[in-house]
Amino acid sequence: MQNSIKNVVIIDGTRTPFLRSGTDYQDMMSYELGAAAIKALVHKTAIDKKLVEQVIMGTVIHNIRTPNVARESMIIAGLLPTTPAHTVSQACISANVAISQVADMIRLGTIEVAIAGGTDSVSDIPIAFNKKMRKKLFNSRKIKSPIDSLKFLASLRFSDFKPDVPDITEFTTGLSMGQDADILAARLNISRREQDEYAVRSHQFAFQASENELLAKEITSIETKPKNKVISKDNTYRSDSSIEKLSKLKPAFDKKYGTITAANSSFLTDGASAVLLMEEEKARQFGYKAKARIKAYTFVGRNPKNELLLGPAYAIPKVLKLAGLKLEDIGVFEIHEAFAAQTLAILKLLNSDKFGKENLGLSGKLGEIPMDKLNLLGGSLSLGHPFGATGGRLLTTAANRLILEDKQFAVLAACAAGGHGHAMVIERI
Numbered sequence: 001m002q003n004s005i006k007n008v009v010i011i012d013g014t015r016t017p018f019l020r021s022g023t024d025y026q027d028m029m030s031y032e033l034g035a036a037a038i039k040a041l042v043h044k045t046a047i048d049k050k051l052v053e054q055v056i057m058g059t060v061i062h063n064i065r066t067p068n069v070a071r072e073s074m075i076i077a078g079l080l081p082t083t084p085a086h087t088v089s090q091a092c093i094s095a096n097v098a099i100s101q102v103a104d105m106i107r108l109g110t111i112e113v114a115i116a117g118g119t120d121s122v123s124d125i126p127i128a129f130n131k132k133m134r135k136k137l138f139n140s141r142k143i144k145s146p147i148d149s150l151k152f153l154a155s156l157r158f159s160d161f162k163p164d165v166p167d168i169t170e171f172t173t174g175l176s177m178g179q180d181a182d183i184l185a186a187r188l189n190i191s192r193r194e195q196d197e198y199a200v201r202s203h204q205f206a207f208q209a210s211e212n213e214l215l216a217k218e219i220t221s222i223e224t225k226p227k228n229k230v231i232s233k234d235n236t237y238r239s240d241s242s243i244e245k246l247s248k249l250k251p252a253f254d255k256k257y258g259t260i261t262a263a264n265s266s267f268l269t270d271g272a273s274a275v276l277l278m279e280e281e282k283a284r285q286f287g288y289k290a291k292a293r294i295k296a297y298t299f300v301g302r303n304p305k306n307e308l309l310l311g312p313a314y315a316i317p318k319v320l321k322l323a324g325l326k327l328e329d330i331g332v333f334e335i336h337e338a339f340a341a342q343t344l345a346i347l348k349l350l351n352s353d354k355f356g357k358e359n360l361g362l363s364g365k366l367g368e369i370p371m372d373k374l375n376l377l378g379g380s381l382s383l384g385h386p387f388g389a390t391g392g393r394l395l396t397t398a399a400n401r402l403i404l405e406d407k408q409f410a411v412l413a414a415c416a417a418g419g420h421g422h423a424m425v426i427e428r429i
């Protein structure tokens with residue numbers, strides 16, 4: 001007889017402070033950040049390590065020394081080596097994938113307790129030799145004599161030592177996300193002023209949330225290596241951000257006509273997140289008061305040539321339908337801010353009759369997402385965006401906001417490279 005579908009609940013989540021790349025995490029590897037987040041979560045929830053049946057972590061920047069970074073992270077964090085762990089990667093929604101995979105396993109009854117999240121360190125980005133040099137080094141394994149060694153050395157050229165630095169561009173189009181955001185802003189008539197105003201809003205909300213100790217509920221201090229410096233806050237948001245300052249910045253991508261700048265874009269960030277998920281009845285048996293229940297989730301794919309950043313505009317209507325809810329039922333929205341233009345584009349399209357009819361198959365627009373429900377503790381523009389970890393932050397923040405703001409339902413959503421999108425509905429318990 002087939003088991004009935006189980007309910008998945010969020011016990012709690014935490015994250016390391018998010019830091020701008022090249023700052024205090026520069027000497028640390030991604031697995032160390034992941035380990036810090038998992039260890040902090042275990043301490044915060046007081047979960048018995050023997051009960052954790054699975055660990056799944058998302059990442060984007062893969063280090064060749066730790067290809068399964070989830071495994072290294074959980075072992076260093078002190079979880080039992082008998083607990084299996086694996087790593088997933090889907091660009092900016094990698095942690096969302098990890099969380100959803102864990103949720104699927106719990107829903108189907110194969111496990112009851114698990115940890116999901118993500119970790120990334122742009123500061124530790126692997127830089128390789130170019131293809132020509134890699135081929136020579138690979139063939140050098142055949143060296144057996146001093147003469148072979150001399151021939152190998154003689155074959156080397158200065159150009160062989162030019163590093164092959166990873167480039168954040170879309171493989172199929174050759175465009176960076178920033179270039180695509182410029183095109184999107186122009187297509188939808190989203191002005192530079194609108195983008196800068198939204199970016200300032202994000203920074204102001206993040207600063208206020210930090211000052212009011214609201215971010216402290218989801219952040220756990222970390223001790224950096226090798227300097228043993230204790231970090232307890234993000235160093236990402238700007239308390240003095242203003243329209244006047246942002247308006248002076250030059251376009252970052254399209255130098256002549258562009259509206260995307262360093263300030264209205266998310267920036268390179270290091271950090272990790274982790275969330276404890278359980279089967280609802282098992283959580284009650286263990287004496288946990290869960291924060292929220294995962295009600296529905298979905299992933300979508302769009303053509304990266306013209307809808308690279310628009311995944312959430314398709315995922316949000318789809319997940320609302322799966323959850324049997326309307327837009328007005330949602331009290332909390334947490335939407336990943338890759339760019340101010342991208343976030344504003346999502347809001348504009350969902351409130352468009354034309355887009356609703358032609359792209360979503362609706363009789364009209366989905367509706368307007370009220371600004372007083374959106375990203376009230378800051379977003380990726382201000383808090384930062386460690387690629388593999390943001391999904392864990394979105395889920396934790398959404399669950400905390402449901403309690404803080406006394407709301408019933410929350411939607412979290414994010415875009416990702418490749419034209420992907422994700423959305424999830426959670427319900428306060």
